[in-house]
Amino acid sequence: MSAFLEISRLGIAFNRAAPPVLREVDLKIDKGEYIAVIGHSGCGKSTMLNVVAGLLPATVGGVVLDGAEVREPGPDRAVVFQNHSLLPWLTCYENIRLAVDQVFGRAMSKAERHDWTMKNLERVHMTHARDRRPGEVSGGMKQRIGIGRALAMKPKVLLLDEPFGALDALTRAHLQDEVMQIHAELGTTVMMITHDVDEAVLLSDRIVMLTNGPNATVGEVLTVPLPRPRDRLALATDPRFLEARQAVLSFLHERHKNPALKAA
Numbered sequence: 001m002s003a004f005l006e007i008s009r010l011g012i013a014f015n016r017a018a019p020p021v022l023r024e025v026d027l028k029i030d031k032g033e034y035i036a037v038i039g040h041s042g043c044g045k046s047t048m049l050n051v052v053a054g055l056l057p058a059t060v061g062g063v064v065l066d067g068a069e070v071r072e073p074g075p076d077r078a079v080v081f082q083n084h085s086l087l088p089w090l091t092c093y094e095n096i097r098l099a100v101d102q103v104f105g106r107a108m109s110k111a112e113r114h115d116w117t118m119k120n121l122e123r124v125h126m127t128h129a130r131d132r133r134p135g136e137v138s139g140g141m142k143q144r145i146g147i148g149r150a151l152a153m154k155p156k157v158l159l160l161d162e163p164f165g166a167l168d169a170l171t172r173a174h175l176q177d178e179v180m181q182i183h184a185e186l187g188t189t190v191m192m193i194t195h196d197v198d199e200a201v202l203l204s205d206r207i208v209m210l211t212n213g214p215n216a217t218v219g220e221v222l223t224v225p226l227p228r229p230r231d232r233l234a235l236a237t238d239p240r241f242l243e244a245r246q247a248v249l250s251f252l253h254e255r256h257k258n259p260a261l262k263a264a
């Protein structure tokens with residue numbers, strides 16, 4: 001059986017004179033799986049996500065989602081970036097509503113689109129701030145709206161590009177727990193880029209570790225053997241959590257050291 005999301009022999013070169021950023025990236029993701037992609041800065045994580053999003057064409061190989069080749073951006077692949085991409089002149093409600101109108105303008109009545117917008121505000125615990133603009137809410141709240149907007153599109157895949165990277169540790173932990181809950185409730189397929197090893201182990205079913213660039217590729221894939229629901233406090237001392245964490249740290253800091261540090 002073919003995978004729900006399949007990246008095949010993907011290669012990306014931005015410039016003919018330079019070596020490719022990514023080469024021969026192969027990855028099969030099942031429906032409902034939560035995948036984290038980790039690797040040192042500049043190895044090509046965002047590039048890989050952008051190809052899946054349809055924002056960047058593959059130089060070689062390609063991506064197939066649910067039987068269809070990815071060639072351009074589409075609402076079946078919603079992206080949440082590290083720095084929220086909300087429209088500052090619209091309220092939190094309007095930011096989500098805009099996406100709902102774009103995707104479901106024909107399929108849903110006006111009343112249904114309102115209800116669906118409210119449902120997604122509620123899902124990310126932002127109903128109380130529905131009439132505030134992005135400039136009037138915190139960084140964590142902005143990311144919540146970004147996630148709510150992405151979910152409101154009912155995507156086949158949620159693409160998270162370091163969604164919690166700019167947040168303080170406590171806010172980050174809250175949002176991670178919320179995303180875990182949403183994933184459990186909706187069974188959305190997720191591909192998340194992160195630099196944070198603990199975050200990758202806590203949230204994912206599998207962790208895809210990229211080698212250093214140029215010519216980066218999948219070095220190892222670790223299956224995280226932790227049952228769900230997961231509780232961050234209980235996991236802090238769970239030997240399976242610590243072992244998975246150690247495996248990723250060892251990949252990143254022993255076998256595939258940061259090239260910038262190696263040169264130092």
Ligand SMILES: Nc1ncnc2c1ncn2[C@@H]1O[C@H](COP(=O)(O)OP(=O)(O)OP(=O)(O)O)[C@@H](O)[C@H]1O
Nearest residue numbers: 014021039040041042043044045046047048195213
């Ligand atoms: N549009 C572009 N044109 C030319 N080079 C690019 C372009 N986008 C990315 N690159 C290069 O491709 C490489 C991979 O970049 P990418 O942003 O995918 O890395 P990353 O692993 O996501 O990094 P970080 O963790 O720092 O965000 C880098 O060397 C970057 O300079």
